[in-house]
Amino acid sequence: MEIKALGCEPLSLRRVFIKDGHTLDVYKKDGGYKSLEKALGMTQDAIIQEVKDSALRGRGGAGFPTGMKWSFVPRDSPKPKYIVCNADESEPGSFKDRYLMEYDPHALIEGMIIAGYTLGSNTGYIYGRGEYRYLLDIMDVAIKEAHDAGILGPKVLGNKNFSFDLHTHTGAGAYICGEETALLSSLEGYRGHPRMKPPFPAIEGLYASPTIVNNVETFTSIPQIIDMGGIKWRDLGTEKSGGTKLWSISGHVKKPGVYELPMGYADMEKFIMQDCGGMLRDDKKLKAVIPGGSSVYIMNAGQILGKNVTLDYEGLVAAGSMLGTGGMMVMDETVDIMESTKNLTEFYKHESCGWCTPCREGTDWLVKIFNRISIGEGRPEDAQLMLDICDNIEGKSFCPLGDAAAWPIQSAIKQFPGDFKKWLFDNTNTNGTQPNV
Ligand SMILES: Cc1cc2nc3c(=O)[nH]c(=O)nc-3n(C[C@H](O)[C@H](O)[C@H](O)COP(=O)(O)O)c2cc1C
Incomplete structure (x- = not known):
């Protein structure tokens, strides 16, 4: 696993490289909680303006845009926030957030306290998946350290008008x-079903009270x-995509890992083919990239190589996909895109919460079709059916x-028609007509 910053000083990854950077002592020596001190001397509007100016996008x-989301929280609500x-x-x-919690838990605490002060909230929750309990244990140790030091609790940094618990x-x-x-439903103790929006959580979130989820x-x-x-x-990145961004890159690169890049980094080809170890594993050819976590459109090599795709929100949309979470999965020429898409669809079917019919039934049908295709019983009309x-x-x-379940399939059929045609024709059930892909 490679952890490094390229084209910028490590900022989000900064404390990964500092021994014991996760402890309060080292965090404070490294300037930690100075921003909280500064924020406590600012007006709430001024903080929101700074966040808006930063062009930080969730x-x-x-x-x-985070600043805009924060500005939706009603100030005059009598409810807790x-x-x-x-x-x-x-x-x-x-797989980027896990490193932040492991190596820099106090930065998360500091950010949440600043959000609490800005939005008039006294309570925060960190919700993590069950597999991340070990990280939440690290967070609990850091929370206790901050509490014992008077950074969390009834008087945040001695400020008698502001308390915050986490x-x-x-x-x-x-x-x-x-x-x-769904997270908020789960946090309230209910089954994790999503809720109708609007109202958005900023207006009616946890316990039907104004809530910021970031x-x-x-x-x-x-x-x-x-x-x-x-x-x-903001100027570390671009005007519309401010700051730096963590990318978790996996798959057939030589050096998978978490990389911090300035937004607008040029370019995607260089990042994949040079920065992450030089060429792909076993020097194979690039075939496909899912640039932003599984829920974005898959790209073929032709959309990337020689195309100067910048790594920011706008660059990836222009190239035909999305930035998403920055979870970049790289596939070489050995991957069959029908099979990799089947794999993802099985994930979405398994994870569909079953609450609504299109997702529950649709993902199930898709998996059934993929299963049939993968045992050599694909039909020419299957691509159109999917x-x-x-x-x-x-x-x-x-x-x-x-x-999120539909986009990988739609884009895979569009960008890799050959990988589907092969399965839909070359089997015992086809009648020899051209599949509609
Ligand atoms: C199915 C699904 C899964 C999601 N999983 C996550 C997740 O694990 N972590 C996360 O931060 N956002 C996730 N999101 C996005 C959240 O709904 C929400 O947009 C995000 O937490 C807002 O924070 P941000 O503005 O800081 O990005 C998911 C969205 C969907 C539809």
Whole structure:
């Protein structure tokens, strides 16, 4: 596993490289909690403006502007407000948040306290998947350290007007519980079903109270932004995609790992083919990349090689995919895209919470078709059939898990028609007509 920053000083990864950087002592010696001190001397509007100026977009996948989300929280609500950290990290291909919690737990705590102060909240929760209990244990040790030092608790850093407490909560390892409203249901003790939006959590979230849900990397960016100032932080990246971003890269690169890159890094080909160890494993050819975690469109090599794709939100959309969580999965020429897409679809079927019909039934049908194809019983019309089913899931399911299940299939059939044709024709059931792919 490689952990390094390229094209910038390590910022989010900074304390990975500092011995005992996860402890309060070392964190404070390294400037930790200075941003909180600074924030406590600022008005809440000024903090929100800094976050807006930073062009920070949520790092949990959807990329919603954080400053804007924070500004939706009603100031005059008589209800308590909550700050919730989404540490579920269940998107296949994404494994960045775990390093932040392991090596820099106090940065997450600091970011959440600043959010609490800004939004008038006294309580925060860190929700992690069951498999991440060991990380939540690390968070609990850091929370206790911060409490004992008067950083958390009734008077945050001696400020008698602001108290903030933080708790960890373990889920059971369901992908759906990373969806913010399902997470809130689970946190309340209910089954992790998503909720209707609107109302959005900022208005009606945990216990029907105003709630901000942000990803781990989003919160850990907040102390950096307050320290540097929003505009300076934004300028590390691009005007619309501010700051630096963690990428978790896996698959057939020689050096998989977590890399911190400035937003707008040029370019994707260089990153995959040179920075991550030089060429692919066994010097094979690049075939496909899923750039942002499994829930984004798969790209073929022709969309990347020689195309100067910049690694930011806009660059990846222009290239035909999305940045998502930055969980980049690289596949070489040995991969059969029908099989890799089948594998992902099995994941979505397993993880569909069953709440809504299009997602529950649709993912089940898709897996049945993939199973039939994979035993040599594919039919020429199967590609179109799968596209029709995807069309009945995309935009029609209760929450975006349905879209996430449809996009890999739609893009795989579009970008890799040959990998499907081969399976739909070369079998005993075909009548020899051309499949519609
Ligand atoms: C099925 C599904 C799973 C998700 N899983 C995660 C996750 O594990 N971690 C996360 O931060 N966001 C996840 N999200 C996105 C959250 O719903 C939400 O957008 C995010 O936590 C907001 O934080 P951000 O604005 O800081 O990105 C998921 C979304 C969906 C639809």
